[in-house]
Amino acid sequence: MNQKIKLHRFAFPVWAAVLALLMVAGLAAAITVFINGLVVTNLTDLVPWGLWIGIDLSAIALSAGAFTLSAAVYLFGWKQLQPLARTAVFVGFLGYTMAMLCLLMDIGRPDRFWHAIAFWNIHSPLWEVTMCVMFYFTVLLLEVLPIVGEASWFKARWPKLSHRLHGIHKYAPVLAIFGLGFSLLHQSSLGATYGVLKARPIWYKPSLAVLFIVSAVIGGLSLTVLSSKLAALFSERANVRDDILDKVSKVIGWMLFGYLYLRFWDTLGMEYTLEPGRTEGLHILTSGALAFNFWIGELLLGILVPAIILVTAKLRREPRLHLLALVLAVGGLVAYRWDTNIVGQMVAFSYLPTQLEPLYTAYKPALVEVLVGLGVIAYGLLAFTLGVRYLNVVDHSTLPEEVVEPAIMQPAVMPTD
Amino acid sequence: MNNKIGRRDFIKLAAVGTAVTTVTIAAKGNPLPEAEETSPYRWAMVIDQAKCVGCGECSLACQAHNDTRADAPWNRMIELEPLNGEAVYAPVPCMHCENAPCVDICPVGATYHRADGIVMMDYEKCIGCRYCQLACPYGARTFNWDANTAENTAVPEWGEPEIERRPRGVAEKCTFCFHRIDRGLAQGLMPGIDRQATPACVAACPTGARIFGDLNDPNSPVSLALAKYPSVRLRNDLGTNPRVYYLPARREEEVVEEGVS
Ligand code: SF4
Ligand code: SF4
Numbered sequence: 001m002n003q004k005i006k007l008h009r010f011a012f013p014v015w016a017a018v019l020a021l022l023m024v025a026g027l028a029a030a031i032t033v034f035i036n037g038l039v040v041t042n043l044t045d046l047v048p049w050g051l052w053i054g055i056d057l058s059a060i061a062l063s064a065g066a067f068t069l070s071a072a073v074y075l076f077g078w079k080q081l082q083p084l085a086r087t088a089v090f091v092g093f094l095g096y097t098m099a100m101l102c103l104l105m106d107i108g109r110p111d112r113f114w115h116a117i118a119f120w121n122i123h124s125p126l127w128e129v130t131m132c133v134m135f136y137f138t139v140l141l142l143e144v145l146p147i148v149g150e151a152s153w154f155k156a157r158w159p160k161l162s163h164r165l166h167g168i169h170k171y172a173p174v175l176a177i178f179g180l181g182f183s184l185l186h187q188s189s190l191g192a193t194y195g196v197l198k199a200r201p202i203w204y205k206p207s208l209a210v211l212f213i214v215s216a217v218i219g220g221l222s223l224t225v226l227s228s229k230l231a232a233l234f235s236e237r238a239n240v241r242d243d244i245l246d247k248v249s250k251v252i253g254w255m256l257f258g259y260l261y262l263r264f265w266d267t268l269g270m271e272y273t274l275e276p277g278r279t280e281g282l283h284i285l286t287s288g289a290l291a292f293n294f295w296i297g298e299l300l301l302g303i304l305v306p307a308i309i310l311v312t313a314k315l316r317r318e319p320r321l322h323l324l325a326l327v328l329a330v331g332g333l334v335a336y337r338w339d340t341n342i343v344g345q346m347v348a349f350s351y352l353p354t355q356l357e358p359l360y361t362a363y364k365p366a367l368v369e370v371l372v373g374l375g376v377i378a379y380g381l382l383a384f385t386l387g388v389r390y391l392n393v394v395d396h397s398t399l400p401e402e403v404v405e406p407a408i409m410q411p412a413v414m415p416t417d
Numbered sequence: 418m419n420n421k422i423g424r425r426d427f428i429k430l431a432a433v434g435t436a437v438t439t440v441t442i443a444a445k446g447n448p449l450p451e452a453e454e455t456s457p458y459r460w461a462m463v464i465d466q467a468k469c470v471g472c473g474e475c476s477l478a479c480q481a482h483n484d485t486r487a488d489a490p491w492n493r494m495i496e497l498e499p500l501n502g503e504a505v506y507a508p509v510p511c512m513h514c515e516n517a518p519c520v521d522i523c524p525v526g527a528t529y530h531r532a533d534g535i536v537m538m539d540y541e542k543c544i545g546c547r548y549c550q551l552a553c554p555y556g557a558r559t560f561n562w563d564a565n566t567a568e569n570t571a572v573p574e575w576g577e578p579e580i581e582r583r584p585r586g587v588a589e590k591c592t593f594c595f596h597r598i599d600r601g602l603a604q605g606l607m608p609g610i611d612r613q614a615t616p617a618c619v620a621a622c623p624t625g626a627r628i629f630g631d632l633n634d635p636n637s638p639v640s641l642a643l644a645k646y647p648s649v650r651l652r653n654d655l656g657t658n659p660r661v662y663y664l665p666a667r668r669e670e671e672v673v674e675e676g677v678s
Contacts (some may be wrong), residue, residue, distance in 0.1 A: 041562075120525075
């Protein structure tokens with residue numbers, strides 16, 4: 001029942017080799033940074049958070065499918081989503097490792113990454129994010145270990161260990177609770193990390209925390225469905241139940257509309273505050289350097305188009321459009337994170353009484369930053385490919401043929417189109 | 418699939434989880450380095466724009482004594498719009514905000530308040546995340562993008578380094594020359610009055626445009642200056658409560674009158 005694209009037998013080795021090459025290039029760039037310091041990046045005292053932070057934010061947000069689907073399966077009892085949750089957990093695990101790799105590159109003293117555990121500043125959103133990410137990563141690890149343990153080659157080799165790892169799975173509901181808690185906390189605190197900064201008026205608003213979690217759930221679900229579909233298209237070892245993916249996609253579509261509504265009021269609200277610095281920032285978004293990203297990348301292609309495709313059965317059931325919509329939703333989230341991080345740094349208000357002009361800055365990532373970023377992304381793609389091949393992370397065949405529609409699904413799905 | 422979890426297991430697990438969390442939090446106690454001890458002093462700086470001629474000697478003294486980079490000064494000299502045809506300058510150090518955004522948000526508490534109000538940096542703790550650079554409304558923080566191995570061009574003409582250079586990968590900023598204050602107090606000197614106990618920039622200013630002292634003492638140089646002239650603090654509308662006050666550039670007569678006193 002799965003469509004497959006017939007691939008040349010060299011397709012996999014070539015794909016893997018390209019990714020491996022990118023990883024090597026990324027590693028080389030990373031070593032340059034470690035040797036010379038962050039001075040080799042294009043980051044400055046005025047724009048200290050750049051591409052790597054953008055990747056961090058995106059990777060963490062796109063991993064939100066893991067906690068959402070785990071909660072759906074193990075707390076709300078939508079059992080038929082279980083294989084999808086498995087994919088999401090694996091993707092999430094990779095996403096968090098990607099984020100942590102980037103973070104390690106980004107901080108000036110990677111040797112002190114553990115300081116947040118030892119020295120607490122409970123007032124800092126970033127401290128809270130760091131702690132929650134570490135706790136949640138542990139949860140993800142415990143959720144991924146059974147997947148590794150259940151792989152047939154692992155079972156054949158280490159039967160005892162495999163049994164042990166499989167045993168962790170019985171704690172799935174508990175892990176889902178902790179996962180939900182930690183994720184709700186840090187996904188929104190990542191927004192608050194920006195939202196509490198009065199020095200950057202375009203960020204200074206409570207809505208950022210809400211928008212971050214909402215967009216993360218949507219982006220995370222989209223990436224989970226997207227990666228499942230792509231795996232099923234390209235790999236013999238993956239198979240999906242299109243009816244399940246179809247249902248989840250429709251939910252994503254309606255969520256996108258809800259999110260668009262939030263974004264509308266968020267943007268409109270900013271227009272009327274007339275705060276020095278905020279107005280300039282908003283203009284950068286709506287008519288300045290980031291206008292294309294904002295209108296086209298974030299709103300039109302990132303929210304509206306995928307929302308229409310995903311809620312309309314006719315469009316959604318067209319496989320190419322379905323894929324396109326998912327890609328757009330994921331891209332829209334990345335654009336939102338990128339713009340959010342950059343826009344606050346592109347304009348700094350003046351603190352001097354007679355100098356009313358704000359200070360405008362610019363940032364373009366340096367080659368080393370791009371190479372490290374690509375390397376990290378390549379690692380994620382390669383690890384996912386291997387997961388599909390050797391860990392069966394995309395496998396819906398365990399489900400009973402006829403899926404029973406649970407009553408709880410009803411209210412979440414809006415009137416049919 | 419046997420992924421049932423017994424109620425007992427669940428309760429056990431929840432209990433253990435709660436216990437671990439409680440113990441960790443309790444063991445940590447007050448996690449902030451914010452000192453419990455109190456200080457009789459509340460240091461502040463006053464910058465008199467009517468007297469400042471923009472010579473930049475304060476910045477050079479700072480560069481020498483704090484061994485900063487020439488291109489990342491702790492004390493920035495900014496030229497403002499001229500007033501009555503005369504140039505106006507604003508030297509901008511760290512404001513040592515009473516409500517300091519940087520202190521609030523540093524994830525590891527590497528920047529913190531001393532009891533006397535000075536906003537300090539702990540270079541041993543800083544992880545170099547640069548969040549504080551985004552949080553500071555006054556652009557007071559610089560980051561060590563690489564190791565500073567350059568020769569200090571302000572040494573020895575403007576003084577000798579009194580503190581160690583900061584390592585690569587940490588943030589840094591003006592400290593009100595806490596080392597001079599502490600050393601001076603230990604010698605029985607009074608910061609703001611005795612040169613050796615006063616921040617290097619204040620001691621170096623040739624026109625007396627920089628004043629330092631204890632806000633708690635009504636007779637300290639800063640208290641007297643603030644009582645005499647109207648003062649402004651930069652962007653105090655943000656609620657930061659800076660400890661650096663500016664006496665705005667005034668008319669000729671006022672300057673003369675003040676020069677007499
Ligand atoms: S001026 Fe900036 S660095 Fe100094 S205390 Fe205020 S917020 Fe912190
Ligand atoms: S760069 Fe250092 S001082 Fe600044 S917020 Fe990060 S850890 Fe704290």
